[in-house]
Amino acid sequence: MRIDAQQRQIRSYYRALFRTWGPQHWWPAQSRFEVIVGAYLTQNTAWTNVEKALANVRAARLLSLNGIRRAPLAELERLIRPAGYFRQKARRLKIFIAYLDEKYAGSLAKLFASPTEQLREELLRLHGIGPETADSILLYAGNHPVFVVDAYTRRILARHGILPERTEYDEIRKLFERALEPAARSVADLREPRNESLAAGSRGAAHSPSPMSTAKRTAVARVYNEMHGLIVGVGKNYCKKSKARCDECPLQKFLAKAN
Numbered sequence: 001m002r003i004d005a006q007q008r009q010i011r012s013y014y015r016a017l018f019r020t021w022g023p024q025h026w027w028p029a030q031s032r033f034e035v036i037v038g039a040y041l042t043q044n045t046a047w048t049n050v051e052k053a054l055a056n057v058r059a060a061r062l063l064s065l066n067g068i069r070r071a072p073l074a075e076l077e078r079l080i081r082p083a084g085y086f087r088q089k090a091r092r093l094k095i096f097i098a099y100l101d102e103k104y105a106g107s108l109a110k111l112f113a114s115p116t117e118q119l120r121e122e123l124l125r126l127h128g129i130g131p132e133t134a135d136s137i138l139l140y141a142g143n144h145p146v147f148v149v150d151a152y153t154r155r156i157l158a159r160h161g162i163l164p165e166r167t168e169y170d171e172i173r174k175l176f177e178r179a180l181e182p183a184a185r186s187v188a189d190l191r192e193p194r195n196e197s198l199a200a201g202s203r204g205a206a207h208s209p210s211p212m213s214t215a216k217r218t219a220v221a222r223v224y225n226e227m228h229g230l231i232v233g234v235g236k237n238y239c240k241k242s243k244a245r246c247d248e249c250p251l252q253k254f255l256a257k258a259n
């Protein structure tokens with residue numbers, strides 16, 4: 001498929017999903033730091049497990065920069081155990097804080113004031129941060145305009161014949177960013193659908209509104225934010241690894257054209 005056709009296809013998916021399900025309210029968090037902790041914890045596990053781990057850290061009154069900074073490693077490991085790989089993840093969180101303290105005097109405001117590409121490279125150099133985690137932090141905590149590619153994105157692209165599942169992360173990211181930028185300039189593509197027009201009984205994978213999901217952000221970041229959440233909705237509810245429930249999926253009409 002040609003690049004311009006791929007981009008048109010992705011814009012059509014965004015429009016169809018956003019008009020069907022409306023805002024998805026990713027990322028569900030009270031603060032930027034909670035987004036960062038969640039981005040680490042969600043590696044290789046389901047979000048429901050992350051919620052349990054975050055609830056433990058919150059109940060221990062440690063869900064803050066200073067809280068994680070002063071928490072003994074063993075205590076942090078115990079609290080985040082429900083998220084799996086808890087030893088690895090606890091160490092990685094400590095490494096992030098050490099980096100923040102050393103390079104940005106412990107200030108998230110200073111960290112996120114850095115240029116996007118520079119900050120992305122720095123995050124990718126940290127132990128335990130791959131592109132999906134780096135981009136989740138940049139987009140959802142920092143309001144930087146980068147699209148987050150996950151396994152659902154790859155699966156949908158592959159099943160629709162747009163790109164093979166093993167395509168390089170950055171190739172997929174750039175495809176989505178170029179495809180969705182025009183949507184960020186279109187008032188119609190940003191306007192929330194009226195509630196009564198939302199599909200009955202389904203909102204994708206929508207969370208309840210939270211301080212982070214309703215935070216002020218640029219139009220581009222907002223569209224990237226929504227598209228990632230909408231893709232999670234498709235992946236979780238329809239485009240499962242073991243079985244695609246195409247008959248009920250809002251992207252079914254595009255599949256027919258792709259094949």
Ligand code: SF4
Pocket residue numbers: 156159160234238239240244245246247249250251252253255
């Ligand atoms: S479930 Fe079917 S229609 Fe929906 S995204 Fe997956 S392959 Fe496409």
